[in-house]
Amino acid sequence: MAARQSILGRAGIVLALVVFVFAATGPIVWLLLSSVLQQQALTSIPPDLSPSSFTLANYLEVFSSAAQLGRAIINSLIVATFTTALAIILGAPAAYALARLEIKHAGTILLMVLAAQMFPAIVIAIPLFITASKLGLIDTKLLLILVYLSFNLPIVIWVLRGFFMGLPLGLERAARVDGASPLQTFLRIVLPISLPSLFAAAIFAFIEAWNEFFFALIMTRQTAQTVPLAISAFAGQYQTMFGQMMAAAAISVAPIILLTILLRNTILRGFADGMLKG
Amino acid sequence: MAPLFLAPALIVLALLLAYPVLYSIWLSLTDASLSAGQLDTPFSGLDNYRRLIGDKSVLAALLNTLYFTVVEVIGVVVLGLLTALLLNHPMARWSGFRVFLLLPWAIAPVANAVLWKWIYHSNYGILNSLLLQLGLIDHNVTWLGDPFRALNMVLLVDIWKSTPFIAILFLAALQNIPKTLYRAARVDGASTFEAFRFITLPSLNTAIAIAVILQTIWSLRVFDLIFVLTKGGPADGTVVMNFLAYRVTFNFLKFGYGAALANIIFLASLLLSIIYVRLMNPGAPRGR
Numbered sequence: 001m002a003a004r005q006s007i008l009g010r011a012g013i014v015l016a017l018v019v020f021v022f023a024a025t026g027p028i029v030w031l032l033l034s035s036v037l038q039q040q041a042l043t044s045i046p047p048d049l050s051p052s053s054f055t056l057a058n059y060l061e062v063f064s065s066a067a068q069l070g071r072a073i074i075n076s077l078i079v080a081t082f083t084t085a086l087a088i089i090l091g092a093p094a095a096y097a098l099a100r101l102e103i104k105h106a107g108t109i110l111l112m113v114l115a116a117q118m119f120p121a122i123v124i125a126i127p128l129f130i131t132a133s134k135l136g137l138i139d140t141k142l143l144l145i146l147v148y149l150s151f152n153l154p155i156v157i158w159v160l161r162g163f164f165m166g167l168p169l170g171l172e173r174a175a176r177v178d179g180a181s182p183l184q185t186f187l188r189i190v191l192p193i194s195l196p197s198l199f200a201a202a203i204f205a206f207i208e209a210w211n212e213f214f215f216a217l218i219m220t221r222q223t224a225q226t227v228p229l230a231i232s233a234f235a236g237q238y239q240t241m242f243g244q245m246m247a248a249a250a251i252s253v254a255p256i257i258l259l260t261i262l263l264r265n266t267i268l269r270g271f272a273d274g275m276l277k278g
Numbered sequence: 279m280a281p282l283f284l285a286p287a288l289i290v291l292a293l294l295l296a297y298p299v300l301y302s303i304w305l306s307l308t309d310a311s312l313s314a315g316q317l318d319t320p321f322s323g324l325d326n327y328r329r330l331i332g333d334k335s336v337l338a339a340l341l342n343t344l345y346f347t348v349v350e351v352i353g354v355v356v357l358g359l360l361t362a363l364l365l366n367h368p369m370a371r372w373s374g375f376r377v378f379l380l381l382p383w384a385i386a387p388v389a390n391a392v393l394w395k396w397i398y399h400s401n402y403g404i405l406n407s408l409l410l411q412l413g414l415i416d417h418n419v420t421w422l423g424d425p426f427r428a429l430n431m432v433l434l435v436d437i438w439k440s441t442p443f444i445a446i447l448f449l450a451a452l453q454n455i456p457k458t459l460y461r462a463a464r465v466d467g468a469s470t471f472e473a474f475r476f477i478t479l480p481s482l483n484t485a486i487a488i489a490v491i492l493q494t495i496w497s498l499r500v501f502d503l504i505f506v507l508t509k510g511g512p513a514d515g516t517v518v519m520n521f522l523a524y525r526v527t528f529n530f531l532k533f534g535y536g537a538a539l540a541n542i543i544f545l546a547s548l549l550l551s552i553i554y555v556r557l558m559n560p561g562a563p564r565g566r
Contacts, residue, residue: 013369020364024378027438028385030404031393043402046411090287097283109284111555116295118495118551122523123544124294126537127301129528130317150294153287182280211386213502218528228388232506235392242396249389260384264377268446 031253034246035059042242058247062234069248072230079141079226080209083148087156087205088198090149095160096186100172110161116154121214124150129218139221147215152205159204163197164190200266203259210256227252299544305537312531319534326538336539338514339522346433346518347497353437354493355486358444363478365445366452376449383442391506394435398422398507425515428508432516435507436500444489451485452478484557491554495547519543 033049034042041053062069097103098110128147129138137143167190175185191198213228220229234248260267309322330336365375382390397405400420409415422428455478463473501520504510510517510525517525520543527536 010369013364013367016364017370017375020361021375021378023438024382024442027393027397028381030397031389034396045402046407047404090290093283094287097280101280101283103280103284109288113291114555114558115548115551116291118547118554119295120499120520120540120543120547121501122520122527123302123537123540124298125524126527126533126540127298127305128294130305130533131298131301133317147294149290153291153294157287183282186283207384211388213386213388213505214524217505218524228386228502231386231392232388235395235506239395242399242402245392245396249392252389253385256384256386257381260380261377264373264380267380268376268449 028253028257031246032250034243035250036247037243039241039243055243058241058243059251061241062244062247062251065238065244068225069227069230069234069251072225072227073251075141075224076210076227079144079148079224080206082141083145083152083209084202084205086145087149087152088202091153091156091201092160092191092194092198093186095157096164096190098157099161099164101182113154113157117151117158119150121151125215125218132219138219139224141224143219144216144224144226147219148209148212152208155208156201156205159201160194160197163194163201167193200263203263204267207256207259210252302537302541302544305534306541308534310532310534310537312533317533322534326535329535330538330542335514335517335522336519339517339519342429342516343498343518343520346429346436346500347494349433350437350440350497351490351493353433354440354444355489357437357441358489359448359482359486361441361445362448362452365449379442379445381442382439383446387439387502388506390435390439391503394503395507398431422508423512425511425513428512429516432500432503432507436497436503439503440493440496444493447489447492448482448485451482455481488554488557491550491557495550495554498543498547 035058036054036056037047037049038053038055038057041048041050098106098113103109132138132143171189171193172185175189180188211228212226213232216226216229217232220226225233231248231252235245238244305319306326307321307323308319309325310317310319361379364370365379397403398421400406400418400423403421405421406415406418410418421431459477459481460473463477468476498518499520500518501524504516504518504521508516510521519539523536523539523543526532526539530536
């Protein structure tokens with residue numbers, strides 16, 4: 001009886017896992033599949049998946065018909081890299097101070113950093129747009145680099161604070177006994193052993209910046225256009241070229257999928273835990 | 279020494295968050311609008327907020343937002359919990375499952391929206407062709423053609439995209455439950471359901487509360503999906519508060535009124551953040 005129940009139970013789990021895998025990956029598989037199928041195969045009902053329908057032409061055409069996309073990729077790389085670097089440079093010392101140093105009002109500052117992650121973009125977008133217009137910064141990469149700090153800096157501080165708190169205290173104590181100042185301890189001892197954590201936080205900030213659409217939509221026109229904008233424009237322009245639309249989407253998604261697979265453990269452990277515990 | 283570590287970050291955050299919020303409050307008290315490239319800001323007191331109350335499009339957006347948020351939060355929390363329980367099962371320990379879980383969360387919202395536009399396509403979309411083959415529908419459905427149906431289809435995508443993060447959150451919380459509790463329950467003859475009801479659920483109380491708050495805040499922010507899939511249509515059926523604030527400000531160029539709308543969203547998010555922060559209860563710095 002118990003054995004039969006557990007066989008039934010096992011079958012149930014397997015079935016649930018199949019449903020889960022299909023639901024989680026199905027749409028993304030269809031995205032990648034559509035990007036390598038000919039228009040004719042995509043518009044037959046049901047879609048024609050015979051080997052002869054596969055092609056790389058969609059990718060070639062996306063790059064030749066949308067010179068914008070090439071520029072957008074370069075813009076996105078520049079914006080995401082610089083905003084990430086700034087977020088780490090500004091955020092790491094702040095995170096360390098919040099994790100280890102005696103600070104007045106540390107609790108309040110921490111709450112503000114946490115609340116800052118919840119800011120609705122629209123409320124800061126309107127004033128920042130007006131200010132940026134007055135300063136002549138609209139449609140510049142510099143503006144996006146700065147504006148993206150508004151969400152990346154709080155996240156980086158929060159995630160790194162969690163990592164720093166998890167470090168064993170021994171090394172820092174020893175450094176202090178040897179007469180090192182907090183700054184020396186931070187630069188010579190803490191940072192070198194935290195490189196993997198810094199890297200993980202950086203990748204996370206990079207993904208957020210790479211994917212960002214709302215601020216980019218408001219703050220850029222042509223020159224500083226980023227990948228999400230190019231994809232959205234492309235999809236609006238060529239809405240009947242399904243394969244090309246999916247190829248364009250796949251280009252923006254592929255690096256992120258790779259990063260996610262590489263960093264799965266950091267994301268799963270570090271980030272989710274950080275959202276649950278203070 | 280400590281202020282030196284903190285000051286640069288705090289100054290940047292003040293410029294990027296605190297200053298815009300104050301500016302936004304001031305803007306909402308003016309009749310700011312852009313005409314001929316010039317921003318005029320005649321002071322108008324609480325006029326914008328008074329106008330909000332009688333504005334039919336605000337009421338419609340508010341109702342859409344309420345519906346969207348309630349359904350999304352319930353959907354995401356229930357599905358997230360089920361997914362976490364499934365992946366916490368010994369048979370689901372293969373790390374590949376967790377990677378699959380992360381994928382919908384990681385992909386760019388815009389690419390995701392473009393993908394679903396293709397899936398929902400009324401003539402060639404895979405959704406219609408799947409449902410036709412399964413015999414669940416007998417003719418192609420224009421998924422985004424009817425206001426209420428469009429809202430639900432947008433919801434479906436957003437639930438799909440948001441569930442993974444909440445599931446990861448629950449997985450982390452599940453792994454923090456001491457195994458000895460379950461062993462003790464088994465010794466006492468508790469059934470699987472009883473163990474779930476009296477150990478798992480109570481242990482997840484805080485995690486569930488946090489998930490509800492976080493997801494509510496995130497639901498209030500949905501934008502990319504609506505912008506790409508429906509642009510607020512058909513017949514404004516998918517205009518939520520966030521989208522309305524964007525449209526009023528950047529399409530109609532009414533900056534004062536837009537700021538008032540944005541401030542309402544901000545206020546709601548702020549109240550939710552305060553509850554969230556209370557639940558997290560972050561401790562004082564450790565060490566020393």
